[in-house]
Amino acid sequence: MDTIIILDFGSQYTQLIARKIREQNVYCEIHPFDKIPALTADVKGVVFSGSPYSCNAADAPVPDMSNIKGKLPLLAVCYGAQYLAKWGGGRVQQSKIREYGRANLNFIDSSNPLMKGVPMGSQVWMSHGDTIEVLPEGYKTICSTENVKYAGYQIEGEQTYAIQFHPEVHHSVDGNTLLRNFVVDICGCRQDWTPASFIETTVKELCEKVGGDKVVLGLSGGVDSTVAAVLLNRAIGHQLHCIFVDNGLLRKNEFESVLESYKDMGLNVKGVDAKDRFYGVLAGVTEPEKKRKAIGKTFIDVFDAEAKLITDAKWLGQGTIYPDVIESSSVKGPSQTIKSHHNVGGLPDYMKLKLVEPLRSLFKDEVRRVGRQLGIKDELIGRHPFPGPGLAIRILSDVTPEKVHILQEVDHIFIQGLRDAGLYDKVWQAGAMLLPVQSVGVMGDERTYESVVALRAVESVDGMTADWSHLPYDFMAKVSNEIINRVKGVNRVCYDISSKPPATIEWE
Numbered sequence: 001m002d003t004i005i006i007l008d009f010g011s012q013y014t015q016l017i018a019r020k021i022r023e024q025n026v027y028c029e030i031h032p033f034d035k036i037p038a039l040t041a042d043v044k045g046v047v048f049s050g051s052p053y054s055c056n057a058a059d060a061p062v063p064d065m066s067n068i069k070g071k072l073p074l075l076a077v078c079y080g081a082q083y084l085a086k087w088g089g090g091r092v093q094q095s096k097i098r099e100y101g102r103a104n105l106n107f108i109d110s111s112n113p114l115m116k117g118v119p120m121g122s123q124v125w126m127s128h129g130d131t132i133e134v135l136p137e138g139y140k141t142i143c144s145t146e147n148v149k150y151a152g153y154q155i156e157g158e159q160t161y162a163i164q165f166h167p168e169v170h171h172s173v174d175g176n177t178l179l180r181n182f183v184v185d186i187c188g189c190r191q192d193w194t195p196a197s198f199i200e201t202t203v204k205e206l207c208e209k210v211g212g213d214k215v216v217l218g219l220s221g222g223v224d225s226t227v228a229a230v231l232l233n234r235a236i237g238h239q240l241h242c243i244f245v246d247n248g249l250l251r252k253n254e255f256e257s258v259l260e261s262y263k264d265m266g267l268n269v270k271g272v273d274a275k276d277r278f279y280g281v282l283a284g285v286t287e288p289e290k291k292r293k294a295i296g297k298t299f300i301d302v303f304d305a306e307a308k309l310i311t312d313a314k315w316l317g318q319g320t321i322y323p324d325v326i327e328s329s330s331v332k333g334p335s336q337t338i339k340s341h342h343n344v345g346g347l348p349d350y351m352k353l354k355l356v357e358p359l360r361s362l363f364k365d366e367v368r369r370v371g372r373q374l375g376i377k378d379e380l381i382g383r384h385p386f387p388g389p390g391l392a393i394r395i396l397s398d399v400t401p402e403k404v405h406i407l408q409e410v411d412h413i414f415i416q417g418l419r420d421a422g423l424y425d426k427v428w429q430a431g432a433m434l435l436p437v438q439s440v441g442v443m444g445d446e447r448t449y450e451s452v453v454a455l456r457a458v459e460s461v462d463g464m465t466a467d468w469s470h471l472p473y474d475f476m477a478k479v480s481n482e483i484i485n486r487v488k489g490v491n492r493v494c495y496d497i498s499s500k501p502p503a504t505i506e507w508e
């Protein structure tokens with residue numbers, strides 16, 4: 001498979017570069033700048049990402065370019081461009097004018113292969129504190145903006161290109177053209193990396209890897225574990241044993257309906273009712289991280305006991321996806337862990353199973369495309385993300401079966417309402433929180449003193465940042481009425497209008 005290697009210098013946009021290249025149906029991988037993989041014949045080109053560092057800083061990341069520069073086509077973005085300029089004897093320094101946000105190209109060398117089809121005036125997205133003041137000899141300018149003379153350059157006699165703006169960001173309107181020029185025309189990659197080709201090679205690899213062994217896999221109802229299971233099922237059929245645990249923290253009727261869908265898809269799946277066990281360990285626990293830990297541990301205990309019943313299982317199947325893989329090896333920028341278990345997973349040491357992770361190289365949207373290609377129903381593929389600890393982290397106090405029941409009813413009205421109004425697919429994630437607050441209300445002639453719920457719906461690309469959804473007022477009025485009239489114990493509905501950051505999507 002023709003491959004592009006992206007070396008990560010810690011930019012917030014590195015994953016975006018990879019996604020944009022894959023949108024060209026070209027396979028690419030991200031690696032930390034100091035862990036360059038073997039550059040086999042499949043590798044057709046290299047991209048240097050941006051970075052939060054200045055290339056003049058003492059601890060700035062320095063890549064080993066000995067097998068790259070001048071030997072393979074190279075595209076250096078932002079920090080990469082500045083690093084290469086400095087490396088060649090140029091001067092990079094803090095820019096005097098703001099170079100953040102939109103700018104327009106006012107000079108383009110249209111004979112340059114990187115700039116082919118990029119029109120004069122094209123809007124680009126700048127985001128850098130440093131700028132290139134002096135370009136080394138033998139470096140040729142290929143585009144400029146009013147404030148940035150060396151917005152892009154090529155090193156003469158080499159397939160080495162550099163740009164100080166970010167082609168991967170949506171606001172660089174011809175960014176896709178530029179990336180296509182690089183990966184297709186300059187690197188010569190074939191554009192044959194598609195969901196169908198992924199399925200074909202993955203099924204073959206899975207058959208070879210697993211052979212006649214048994215695989216155990218935990219299904220969660222989410223997209224990733226479902227697609228992983230269907231792929232494995234296609235490769236090894238009923239050697240795959242799926243376990244779907246009811247932790248009592250799922251949405252209304254979710255366990256039954258999802259279990260039914262799994263069976264319809266021909267999966268060899270066992271549903272395990274462990275509700276009471278989870279309610280037992282959660283009794284009296286109010287602290288969010290303690291809830292997460294208790295749920296995680298109980299899940300492993302239940303799963304382990306079930307897995308042991310499958311004699312001679314050798315493998316554990318997991319729906320790990322590419323962002324989880326990159327996150328655990330990426331060059332650390334300023335971000336830090338806010339909530340403990342976004343990358344759930346990992347095995348207790350005593351489970352001596354080998355891991356098989358068929359989606360390890362895919363982004364979320366690619367998992368969905370593969371799922372559709374596998375014929376999985378849209379209803380399952382298009383589902384909003386739902387956290388592993390489920391409704392427990394949407395109940396802002398201790399968890400009881402009664403509170404779960406109330407929240408399930410509220411959530412159901414909201415989600416079904418979104419579906420009925422044709423809004424479900426416009427929202428990235430939605431749900432309801434049960435607040436530890438009682439408020440006074442009046443129903444008929446009676447005073448009530450009942451719970452408050454908060455609805456949350458967000459728009460996002462990957463959950464890292466999110467904006468609250470501007471749902472229509474009449475829709476919200478209808479949902480609020482329905483909740484207050486139908487759910488006993490709730491007399492007030494609020495809507496969360498906070499963006500992430502600073503607010504997170506889940507309240508706990």
Ligand code: XMP
Pocket residue numbers: 292339340341342344385386387388389429463464500503504505506507508
């Ligand atoms: P936050 O609340 O951090 O959530 O803005 C971002 C995304 O992650 C999901 N989330 C979790 N998923 N275990 C999970 O599997 C968790 O503990 C967890 N906490 C948050 C959240 O639903 C959103 O999609």
